[in-house]
Amino acid sequence: MKNYTFLIIFSFFCSILVAQQKSNSLLHLNRAEKILFLGNSITYDGRYVAMVESVLLSSHFIKGTAIINLGLPSETVSGLSEDNHANGEFARPCLFDRLESVLQKIKPDVVFACYGMNDGIYLPFDSVRFKAYQDGIENLYTEVLKSGVKRIVLITPPVHDDPDIGLRGYNQVLDRYSTWLLEQRNNKNWEVIDLHFPMKKYLESRRRIDPTYKLAPDGIHPEQEGHWLMARSIISYLNPTFPQVIKWDEYVANHTYLPKLYEAVLKKQELMKLALLRYTKHKRPGIPSGLTMEQANQQNKHLEKQISLLIKHD
Template sequence: MNRREFTITSALGITGSLLLCCTEKNKIPFKKNQVIACIGDSVTFGGGNGYVELLQQLSDKKRPDLNLTFLNWGKSSETITGLTEAGHPGPRPYLFERLDELLEIKSIDILIFCYGINCGIYGKPSQKLFDSYKIGVLSFLEKARAKNIKTILLTPPPLALETVPVEVDLTAKFTWLNPYPNYDKEVLQEFKKTILSLKHDSLLASIDIHTPLSKSQATCYDKDPIHPNMQGHQLIANTIIENLAF
C-alpha cells in the first residue's frame, strides 16, 4: 500500500472514536516518570536544541519530582499528507512510514504532535489538501489510541513572511523556497482550525502555537520564515508549559 492509499483507507476506521471524548480545558496533569515523545518536522527537531529540549529543562526546573523525560522525534521535511513539491530533493519523509516502528521501540505515555508547515507543500489551498491533512491527523490519533497513548496536538507554526520576506516568482512552481504568498493565511490557518476543532478519545489537549508566534514574528524569526529562532522555540515551550499542570 502506498502512502496515498494509506491516507484514504485510514479514514474508514476513524469516525467511531471522534465523539467519544471532548478535550479538557483544564491543565494537563502528568504522572511521575512519564515519557513524552515530541514528534514533528524540522521545527520540532530544532537542530537538537529547540523547544523539546527547553521543555525538558523547564520540567526539570519546575517539577524535578516528576522525573519526566521528553524525547525529540522530529524529522526535517516530514509531512503527514505524503506530498512532495516539484524540485524537492527526493520524496519528503512521510510520518506513517516510521511511526509504527517508533512506537514499538520505546514505551511512550504521551505524544506531542506538531505538523503542518510542510504538509501543504507551500502552495495554494484546496479542499482535497485540507481533507488530506485532517485524515493525516486523525490517522495519527488512531495509531496513538491503538497503543493506549495520550496525545497533545500543536497547531502548525506560521510562515513568517512579514518578518522574513521571500521574493516569490508567481510563474514558477511553489516550493519552500518559493512559497505561495498567502500560504499562511489560506492554508496554515485552515490547518490550525483543524487542530483546534478535532475531538478524539486519545486527545488530552490542542494547543495554539501559531497565534503567539505570529504576534511575535519580529523577535521569533530571523534567518528564514519557516524555522523559529531560539526566542521562538522558547515561546513554543512556554506556550506548552502554560497548558500543563506544573
C-alpha cells in the same frame, strides 16, 4: 424546582471537575515514564523541546521522566511532497513510514505531535491537500491511542513568514490548518495546544515597531526567540499559572542554574534523538547516524547524573 436545583448543583460540580482536569495536567504528565515529541525539522532542531523539559525539571514538575525528541526534517502526515523537493533528490518522508516502529520500540506514555508546516507543500490553499492533512492527523491520533499510549496532545504548526509577502502568503494556509485543529477540541474532545496564533500575534506586534523584524530568517525555522514562544505555549497549557515571560534570556536570568541545565538537556536529547532515529529507522536521507543504543545509553547516564546534580543544587 427540584430538577432546577439538581441542574445547578450538577453544573457546579462539572465546573469543578473541568478545573481539576486542567490543574491536573502536569500531574498526569508527572506519572509518565516516557514522553515523545514528533514533528518535522522544527522539532528535530530540538530547542523548544529542550526548553520545555528544562522548565519542567527546574519547576520540579517531572522527575525521572524521559522526554524524547524524534522530530524528522521534511516530514509530513499528509504523505504529500513537491516534485522537486530537495532539488529532486528525495520525496518528503511521511510519518506513517516509521510510526509503527517508533511506537512499538519506544512505548511512550504521552505523545506530543506538531505537524502542518510541510503538509500544505508551501503552495496556496487547496482542498485536496487540506483533506490529506486532516486524514493524516486523524490517522495519527487513532494509531497512537491504538498502540496503548495513554495521552496524545496535538500542536498547531508554527507561524510561516514569507520572505517577500510576510503573513499574507503560505501562513494563510497554516491559519486554516490551525483553525481546523483547534476546532477538534470541541468536535472530538482532542487535546490541542495552540502555538500558531500566539506566534502570529507576537510577530505582528513586533512588526508594527520594526517592519524588518523576523522570528525566522528563512520564514520557516525559528531562532531562539521563536523556540521559546513555542515552548512557552506548551508549558502554559500544562501549567496555566506559568509566568508569561517574553524572552528566554529574561526567564533564565531569574534561574541562575537554568542555562547549564538547558545545555545539558539539549545535549542529552540530541544524543538520544540520533540514536533512536537509527534504532527505529526512517527513510529520510542526510540524517547523521547516531550511536548504537548501548553506546548512547552509556553516555546518557553521565548526562542524567549531571542534570540531577544541577537540579539538587537549585
